[in-house]
Amino acid sequence: MEVETARGTIETTQTPAPAAPPVPVPPSERPKTGVERELELLTPAEVDHGKALYRQVLPGVLQAPAETVLALARKSSLWPMTFGLACCAIEMIATYMSHYDLERFGIVPWPSPRQSDVMIIAGTVTKKMAPAVKLLYEQMPNPKWVISMGACATNGGPYTRYDRVLQGVDKIIPVDVYVPGCPPRPEALMDGFIALQHKIMEERGKV
């Protein structure tokens, strides 16, 4: 590049001096965004420093009672324990798969009882299995719900006359939603979950 000196323009390979670094803008002079901008629009007399800012800026939002918020959170993120016993388990799995897709409701199957909310009893409960079912129910933390899926879990189903079959899982644990069918269609199981969600919203504040 060319540089001008006292003796005229000469050619050098020297790179030009770097430009001066930009001067940082102090915070008070930066453009305002978000809540601060909204605050700017309010007159000083309207700002009450004792109350939460978001309530003054966005009135009417997030003033729901805690129980509604909790119920909304619980129903939108029900994690069932994968507890498929018999043939209904296949329909339960088909409901999770991409054709019927239960996961769009926030329902994620989870193998451990200690981190799940719902227990879907899908299949016949025999008297040999009953203590294990009760133990798993007691291992689940509150709040917890139970969906009894299929005819066998409701009252023994086609196998009710055999004396080693428990005639319905509600003899050992409390059930919230019964889904009939042998096996119930995936749409019926989704209907059961939506009914459970209605129940959770209705029960808010009382449980």
Added chain:
Amino acid sequence: MVTERELETVELNINMGPQHPSTHGVFRMVITVDGERIVDVEPHIGYMHRGGEKLSETMDFRQAIGYQDRTDYLAQFLNEQAYCMAVEKLIGLEVPERSEYIRLILCELNRVTSHLMFIGAFGIDLGFFGTSFTYAFRERERIQDIFEEVSGDRLMYGYFRPGGVVWDVPDNFVQRVREVLPYTKQGMRDLDLLLTENEVLIARSRGIGAMSAERAINWGLSGPMLRASGVPWDLRKDQPYSLYDRFEFSIPVGEYGDVYDRYLVRLAEVHQSIAIVEQAIDQLPDGPIMPEKMPRKLRAPVAEVYAAVEGARGEYGIYIVSKGGDKPYRLKIRSPSFCNLSALKEMTVGNYVADAVAILGSVDIVLCDVDR
């Protein structure tokens, strides 16, 4: 400093089940381990023992079909086929040709769906965490749509009757099957690409749980487990029933009898089943679906009969003891999963704990079939 030889180790009992994500249903294994090596396995079954055999004695021959569906709930048509063959042999009914073709096509498609479920679950057992399952179920749902159009139900069909089938297939049956088969082949290609040459799968399944041919026969194994050990015994070829002698298909046979061979055998069987369906659907004749002189009440003579089919898991057989009347006196179900599972200890001892899951997955049990 203590060397390893001087360490006193204690054998640990690990309880897997009855609720466990890797056991296919309610099955309990008590594994005794020394370090990571399995020393002893004790399977505990019976958590799904619901008395299908006893309850079938109270039903007449047409009503007992419902219990057959629910025994092996992944290969329902094959169960119904065995039961209907036994009753037909007992009473002396002759099935018209159209019904035989319909039954055969549905049975082979059911074998495809059952093996798809196995391949999906096998992938999950070996760590694929849902991918293989989702692929497999996508193809399964397509075939299940055909089953629903034919029988009205998604899972417990109850479509076969002694003598034939309960009603005729819909008019677009042939066209629907022809539509779905290319998708099934494409799905199998996807699963094949995903699983078969996968290093992790091969490392976790090659050489694990091998059974030699002699021991397999002594333990009474049947189906893909027996064929993977090198014994070319398939009831469709060796004791033919229905119309299998009219179609050309081969029997895939494995070499070592390990977990990987069982997977390969089932994968190849799907292709053979698709080939049978393609041949059969071209030949589907017209005609009646029930014999003309069909008695109103099925009364059986005093006799005993056994009929077996090559089910998806092995030989599924029905033994009926009849003392006259319209109900079976004793209905015994020879279930393949029960016999295959009894060999679990032999296959598992000496391997690592992680291999126990792979071996159990390769037996492809259905718990309601084990416990009936």
Added chain:
Amino acid sequence: MAEGEQPDAPAEGEPPVQPPAEAPASPPERPARAEREAKAPVKEPPPPGSIADLFAQALPGVSLDAYQGLSSVIIEIGRDDIPKVMPVARDDPRLDLKFLRCLFGVDHQDEGLEVVYQLLSLDKGHEVTLKTRLSQDDAKVPSVASLWKAADWHERETRDMFGIHFEGHPHLLPLLLPEDMTDHFPLRKDNPLAEIAEWQGDFLGGDAAAAADEEVEE
């Protein structure tokens, strides 16, 4: 088993049972033995050259009652002959019955219990059904678990269902039944079905409530 009693609801997915053209003949008691034997068909002898002849050649001293069943040749042997017959059936090169298909029991009420063995030879392709009769009070059979390992679980299951004791079995523990319910055997004919629980009768209302007003069987 309750006499002629059907479960309340029709079985799933079935067409309704058509009413019979003639009056249904379901006798409340079993007919007398003479009547039943008159109805029983004559037992046809097996065709010559069948597996019954091979058995007769391999076991000359044992009494075998062979006849042709609907699916295979059925041979009845005595209970005490089992330790002699079974090893020969498996190892004799003419018979070569290395595959035990199935092993189960049947409860013929007055005529005793019966144990049925189904054997198959994969190389030769022939099969046979062996049967042996026991009396109800003396339900013991020698075990074949040492010959065919497949018999291991089948014998445990038969013991659970019928109460037949297999002598010589390595560990004859309950297999299918819960540990605390192994005293009565489900598949015996004198073991009844469970009654439907009481509270369900209240929901049904009317006559059904009175009919279903029974205790659940524990």
